[in-house]
Amino acid sequence: MSIEEISRFFEPESVAVVGASRKPDKFGSVILQNLLTLGYPGRLYAVNRNAAEIQGVRSFPSVAAIKERVDAVIVSVPANQVPQVLKDCQQNGARNVTIISAGFSEAGEPGQKLLAEVLSIARSGHIRIVGPNTTGILNPSARFTTTFMPLVKDVRNGSVAFIAQTGMFAGVMVYHIITTQHFGISKVAGLGNKVDVDETDILEYLLQDKATRAVMVYMEGLRDPRRFLSAARTFVQDKPIVVLKGGRTPAGAKAALSHTGSLAVNSSLVTGLFKQAGVIVATELEEMIDCAKILNCESLPQGNRVGIASMSGGAMVMASDAVTEAGLVVGSLSQARLAALQKLVPEWAIASHPIDLEPLSEIVGRYESHRVGLEALLDEPGIDMGLVVTMLVGGQAEEEGLVNALAPALSTRRKPVVIVLLGPKAQCETLAARFEGMGVPTYAMVSNAARSLAALRQYATIRRI
Amino acid sequence: MSIEEISRFFEPESVAVVGASRKPDKFGSVILQNLLTLGYPGRLYAVNRNAAEIQGVRSFPSVAAIKERVDAVIVSVPANQVPQVLKDCQQNGARNVTIISAGFSEAGEPGQKLLAEVLSIARSGHIRIVGPNTTGILNPSARFTTTFMPLVKDVRNGSVAFIAQTGMFAGVMVYHIITTQHFGISKVAGLGNKVDVDETDILEYLLQDKATRAVMVYMEGLRDPRRFLSAARTFVQDKPIVVLKGGRTPAGAKAALSHTGSLAVNSSLVTGLFKQAGVIVATELEEMIDCAKILNCESLPQGNRVGIASMSGGAMVMASDAVTEAGLVVGSLSQARLAALQKLVPEWAIASHPIDLEPLSEIVGRYESHRVGLEALLDEPGIDMGLVVTMLVGGQAEEEGLVNALAPALSTRRKPVVIVLLGPKAQCETLAARFEGMGVPTYAMVSNAARSLAALRQYATIRRI
Numbered sequence: 001m002s003i004e005e006i007s008r009f010f011e012p013e014s015v016a017v018v019g020a021s022r023k024p025d026k027f028g029s030v031i032l033q034n035l036l037t038l039g040y041p042g043r044l045y046a047v048n049r050n051a052a053e054i055q056g057v058r059s060f061p062s063v064a065a066i067k068e069r070v071d072a073v074i075v076s077v078p079a080n081q082v083p084q085v086l087k088d089c090q091q092n093g094a095r096n097v098t099i100i101s102a103g104f105s106e107a108g109e110p111g112q113k114l115l116a117e118v119l120s121i122a123r124s125g126h127i128r129i130v131g132p133n134t135t136g137i138l139n140p141s142a143r144f145t146t147t148f149m150p151l152v153k154d155v156r157n158g159s160v161a162f163i164a165q166t167g168m169f170a171g172v173m174v175y176h177i178i179t180t181q182h183f184g185i186s187k188v189a190g191l192g193n194k195v196d197v198d199e200t201d202i203l204e205y206l207l208q209d210k211a212t213r214a215v216m217v218y219m220e221g222l223r224d225p226r227r228f229l230s231a232a233r234t235f236v237q238d239k240p241i242v243v244l245k246g247g248r249t250p251a252g253a254k255a256a257l258s259h260t261g262s263l264a265v266n267s268s269l270v271t272g273l274f275k276q277a278g279v280i281v282a283t284e285l286e287e288m289i290d291c292a293k294i295l296n297c298e299s300l301p302q303g304n305r306v307g308i309a310s311m312s313g314g315a316m317v318m319a320s321d322a323v324t325e326a327g328l329v330v331g332s333l334s335q336a337r338l339a340a341l342q343k344l345v346p347e348w349a350i351a352s353h354p355i356d357l358e359p360l361s362e363i364v365g366r367y368e369s370h371r372v373g374l375e376a377l378l379d380e381p382g383i384d385m386g387l388v389v390t391m392l393v394g395g396q397a398e399e400e401g402l403v404n405a406l407a408p409a410l411s412t413r414r415k416p417v418v419i420v421l422l423g424p425k426a427q428c429e430t431l432a433a434r435f436e437g438m439g440v441p442t443y444a445m446v447s448n449a450a451r452s453l454a455a456l457r458q459y460a461t462i463r464r465i
Numbered sequence: 466m467s468i469e470e471i472s473r474f475f476e477p478e479s480v481a482v483v484g485a486s487r488k489p490d491k492f493g494s495v496i497l498q499n500l501l502t503l504g505y506p507g508r509l510y511a512v513n514r515n516a517a518e519i520q521g522v523r524s525f526p527s528v529a530a531i532k533e534r535v536d537a538v539i540v541s542v543p544a545n546q547v548p549q550v551l552k553d554c555q556q557n558g559a560r561n562v563t564i565i566s567a568g569f570s571e572a573g574e575p576g577q578k579l580l581a582e583v584l585s586i587a588r589s590g591h592i593r594i595v596g597p598n599t600t601g602i603l604n605p606s607a608r609f610t611t612t613f614m615p616l617v618k619d620v621r622n623g624s625v626a627f628i629a630q631t632g633m634f635a636g637v638m639v640y641h642i643i644t645t646q647h648f649g650i651s652k653v654a655g656l657g658n659k660v661d662v663d664e665t666d667i668l669e670y671l672l673q674d675k676a677t678r679a680v681m682v683y684m685e686g687l688r689d690p691r692r693f694l695s696a697a698r699t700f701v702q703d704k705p706i707v708v709l710k711g712g713r714t715p716a717g718a719k720a721a722l723s724h725t726g727s728l729a730v731n732s733s734l735v736t737g738l739f740k741q742a743g744v745i746v747a748t749e750l751e752e753m754i755d756c757a758k759i760l761n762c763e764s765l766p767q768g769n770r771v772g773i774a775s776m777s778g779g780a781m782v783m784a785s786d787a788v789t790e791a792g793l794v795v796g797s798l799s800q801a802r803l804a805a806l807q808k809l810v811p812e813w814a815i816a817s818h819p820i821d822l823e824p825l826s827e828i829v830g831r832y833e834s835h836r837v838g839l840e841a842l843l844d845e846p847g848i849d850m851g852l853v854v855t856m857l858v859g860g861q862a863e864e865e866g867l868v869n870a871l872a873p874a875l876s877t878r879r880k881p882v883v884i885v886l887l888g889p890k891a892q893c894e895t896l897a898a899r900f901e902g903m904g905v906p907t908y909a910m911v912s913n914a915a916r917s918l919a920a921l922r923q924y925a926t927i928r929r930i
Contacts (some may be wrong), residue, residue: 079813102823106778107813149858166779168823172856172887179890220782246779251795252786255778255819283790284912285783313571313720314631314711317685318750321717325748330716348544348572354720358567358633391637393614422637425644447749 006197006205008096009130010139010187012071013042016063016094018085019076019101020046020054027100027148028076032057034151038143045070062088069093074136074146079103082132083117090125097122098146099132102167105193106133106258115195122196134192135171140185141211147171147190158184159213160292163202165191165220165246173218181289182436183296186211198223200231207235214296216288217243220256222270229277236278240295240459243279244288245270278462280455290448291455297439298416300460305331306453307383308354309373311361315389315422315446316354322450323387328457330354331383337376344372367401374409374417385416385453389446392423392431399427403434410438416456418442418449471662471670473561474595475604475652477536478507481528481559483550484541484566485511485519492565492613493541497522499616503608510535527553534558539601539611544568547597548582555590562587563611564597567632570658571598571723580660587661599657600636605650606676612636612655623649624678625757628667630656630685630711638683646754647901648761651676663688665696672700679704679761681753685711685721687735694742701743705760705924708744709753710735743927745920755913756920762904763881765925770796771918772848773819774838776826780854780887780911781819787915788852793922795819796848802841809837832866839874839882850881850918854911857888857896864892868899875903881921883907883914 015035019028028048032055035044045066046059053059060066063073063085073094075085079101089097104115115132122129130136136146140155149171156178162185164170170190177185187209189202199217206212215235222228232241247256248267274281280295282288306323308330310316320330333341333353341351341360349359355376360369370388377386388406392398410417419435419442421428432442443449480500484493493513497520500509510531511524518524525531528538528550538559540550544566554562569580580597587594595601601611605622614636621643627650629635635655642650652674654667664682671677680700687693697706712721713732739746745760747753771788773795775781785795798806798818806816806825814824820841825834835853842851853871857863875882884900884907886893897907908914 103811103813108815111813164779166777168856169777169779172777172858175857175859175889176887218779220779244783246782246786249786249789251789252782255782255785255795258778258815258817258821284787284910286910286912312631312634312637313723314629314634314683314685317711317717317720318709320720321711321714322749324714324716330720346568348568348576350573350723352723356723391633392640393637394640395615422641424640445749445751447751 003205003208005095005128006201008071009098009137009197010144010205011142012096012144014045014068014071015040015042015144016045016047016066016070016073017076018047018063018073020048020057020059022051022054030148030150031074031076031100031146034145034147037151037153038145038155039153040143043068063094064088064091066092071096073097074100076100076148079107079111079114083114083121086118086121086125086127089127090121095125095127097127098130098136100134100136100146100148102133104132105195119195129196130189131192132195134167134190136190138174138185138188149175156184159186159211160184160296161187161206161212161215163189163191163199163215164218165194165199166218167192169218177289181293182433183293194223200224200228203231203235207238213239214292215239215241216292217241218246218288219243220246225270225273229273232277232279236462241279242282242288242291242295242455243274244282244285280458286448287451290443290452294416294418294441294452294456295459297441298456300463300465301384301416301457302465303384304328304457305382305384306387307331307377307380307385308387308389309357309370309377310354310389311357311391312389313356315391316356319387319389319446319450320354322447323453326450326454328450328454331380333376333380334382337380341376367405370402371405371409374406378409378413378415378417383415385456387418387420387446387449387453389420390422390431392421392427394424394427399430399434402431407438410435410440416453418453420444420446420449468670468673470560470593471666473536474563474602474662475609475670476607477561477609479510479533479536480505480507480609481510481512481531481535481538482541483512483528483538485513485522485524487516487519495613495615496539496541496565496611499610499612502616502618503610503620504618505608508533528559529553529556531557536561538562539565541565541613544572544576544579548579548586551583551586551590551592554592555586560590560592562592563595563601565599565601565611565613567598569597570660584660594661595654596657597660599632599655601655603639603650603653614640621649624651624676625649625761626652626671626674626677626680628654628656628664628680629683630659630664631683632657634683642754646758647898648758659688665689665693668696668700672703677704679757680706681757682706682708683711683753684708690735690738694738697742697744701927706744707747707753707756707760707920708739709747709750745923751913752916755908755917759881759883759906759917759921760924762906763921765928765930766849766881766922767930768849769793769922770847770849771852772796772842772845772850773852773854774822774835774842775819775854776822776856777854778821780856781821784852784854784911784915785819787912788918791915791919793915793919796845798841798845799847802845806841832870835867836870836874839871843874843878843880843882848880850921852883852885852911852914852918854885855887855896857886857892859889859892864895864899867896872903875900875905881918883918885909885911885914
């Protein structure tokens with residue numbers, strides 16, 4: 001299997017949409033519309049027996065009728081028509097087929113029979129298949145997608161890739177990520193029932209993909225664990241992988257069986273093997289996203305000692321608990337640094353760590369206290385990572401004040417820093433955009449921040465830092 | 466201690482703000498402004514030696530100089546002036562003092578000495594103290610607050626109360642809740658260093674407070690655990706309590722000591738005692754809010770069996786895992802109900818539980834499939850709670866379609882239902898507002914939904930349902 005073989009799924013120079021339709025609620029119609037919306041720059045063909053042109057795109061009665069060899073074929077027709085489409089692909093010479101249609105592995109004996117037929121044609125035609133039963137591929141930088149979920153023009157281009165053994169969920173995750181997260185997406189691979197192309201194939205492609213810095217994987221079953229683990233072991237020496245394993249419990253495994261036809265694998269065994277291979281294992285969706293965010297933008301910490309600063313004593317307590325419970329250590333400041341801070345607080349206050357910004361603010365002002373606190377954490381050799389918990393009151397002056405106070409130290413930081421934003425929602429969102437624009441991960445809760453720092457530290461140990 | 470004594474902290478007929486100021490960045494200035502913004506309807510006095518009037522409010526040189534006995538005194542002056550203010554209160558006859566100022570228990574020996582003086586005056590004057598070192602009280606329905614965090618006029622009035630042994634954090638939590646949550650607040654009690662009025666006092670007041678249906682508590686130390694547990698045991702027979710305990714870890718306990726001067730208590734022991742007393746114990750902030758939301762609006766389930774419906778197979782797998790890991794059981798549908806559903810899906814699909822709405826949608830339409838799925842869960846005796854995971858694509862038609870399809874069944878539901886909203890952010894927010902407007906809790910993630918259902922079930926067992 002060559003990487004080039006997989007790359008055509010993501011970077012095709014020509015594309016055929018089989019099942020392209022004029023009816024706006026048909027998947028085939030949305031897929032074609034998405035390619036037009038994104039401005040796909042390659043050669044685009046519709047395939048529909050009953051039209052010469054659809055949405056301005058020239059239409060052919062079959063893939064076989066297209067004159068050039070098509071790089072990528074997207075199939076959205078009823079399952080029982082898919083074998084014929086595969087034969088047409090074989091005739092055309094097309095070798096990369098993403099099957100959107102459902103009704104195979106998950107659809108009882110008739111589905112299994114159809115699938116066997118499809119696979120047999122694929123084998124003889126040297127055709128690789130993504131899917132079936134999936135939204136398939138999204139590659140914002142190539143303006144290419146196979147998804148039937150309506151897309152907007154400006155899918156944020158970024159450096160996190162997402163592989164998911166599922167159909168619709170991969171598409172909805174794209175919506176979720178592009179509307180709630182500031183990191184962008186490099187590639188999405190919805191694998192659906194995963195009858196051919198699997199996580200390992202995609203990993204091998206992503207390893208050499210310059211656009212991708214971190215990978216999230218949602219996985220239900222694993223056909224060839226040994227091959228995946230071996231690929232993962234190599235991969236994580238370059239880029240981090242966060243895996244969320246669905247079907248961890250008997251009930252989840254049962255649901256997975258009817259979802260993608262995946263057989264359950266012993267969950268704690270898999271988790272252990274993943275961790276041994278250097279994969280970060282998330283236990284739920286938000287954790288996977290949280291971890292990908294920090295792994296995508298932060299340098300790796302030299303140790304496990306976290307420094308904490310906040311205006312709120314309660315936040316410092318919660319952060320200390322969260323850091324400890326995440327398996328990290330609340331660091332400490334040297335006597336010299338504490339003495340220096342002591343000079344900046346009122347007489348009644350005792351400088352200590354976590355750094356209470358409130359007394360500092362009474363002398364140096366509120367925004368300046370954040371600068372002083374952050375710089376103390378960054379300069380202190382006893383601290384490996386910084387966690388600043390803001391207490392926001394609201395207003396643009398506060399936004400400017402905090403950004404101006406923190407930006408210089410953040411832009412030259414030599415250790416990872418995360419910022420927790422607590423306060424009025426609108427302001428948390430504005431500041432999240434500003435800090436993440438500087439490559440600083442932000443979180444709404446200290447517990448999310450702490451477990452993300454722990455994942456970062458875990459990845460550092462994998463990389464032997 | 467009478468409940469009336471505590472009620473004056475929340476529902477005073479007259480209020481004096483000591484330290485009221487014209488300088489807009491002074492806490493005393495913001496406190497007065499907040500009372501004016503909220504439209505506090507009682508008699509309001511400023512106390513400031515150097516002014517006859519502040520922000521249009523008549524000012525007195527001291528509390529002692531005010532002619533009537535003042536129900537509630539808010540003190541925001543430097544710590545060393547507080548003993549004199551207390552003497553003035555004693556002279557006035559005022560018995561409810563909220564001390565905003567910091568610089569007592571957390572401020573070393575001089576602070577401890579000041580505190581002893583304050584407590585001694587309070588004792589001889591029969592004065593109760595909230596604080597010091599806190600934002601204090603917020604009671605939206607009485608348009609009353611002691612907070613120095615700038616408030617907007619429309620603090621959402623609701624039925625969740627929040628007690629917090631902290632200062633600024635309670636205030637920022639109010640911002641967070643009113644801007645991210647659809648449930649409103651009935652009362653907030655920031656207890657700061659908690660030198661006098663504590664959680665138990667507030668609980669006794671809230672037990673008879675008709676506006677309060679559920680209580681969240683953030684607690685660091687506990688002076689009299691026996692008294693709290695006894696009050697909690699009575700309280701939970703009427704209304705649920707969710708506690709987040711800060712200082713669970715050695716590092717957190719150390720931070721708590723310098724924050725509120727609270728000594729650490731053995732955490733697992735406390736957790737065990739809390740659970741025995743019928744208190745829901747949260748492990749982090751978001752969980753406390755999530756649990757309060759469901760406890761505030763849902764009826765109690767008869768059992769622990771959760772029914773799941775979604776358009777996404779991946780979501781059903783994740784939901785099944787999350788429900789199981791939360792200690793609940795993924796329920797099942799009767800043969801008769803499965804047979805009825807089988808008639809509504811295409812030939813290739815096999816009706817099962819969790820309910821896959823996708824094949825249903827191919828026959829009855831997308832929105833109608835949600836109605837069919839929800840009603841199957843609600844009608845099924847083998848299901849105690851419903852969990853619907855939406856997969857949103859975007860657009861107003863989808864919003865109307867889903868709300869219209871689900872509203873009738875939701876409005877007459879006889880078992881708890883929660884909805885997970887996954888998709889484009891703007892639409893998730895719109896639908897959250899609409900469903901929560903119907904009293905249906907919504908969550909962004911299945912794991913949050915599952916642990917909230919588990920808390921609801923836990924509370925049902927406490928109430929012997």
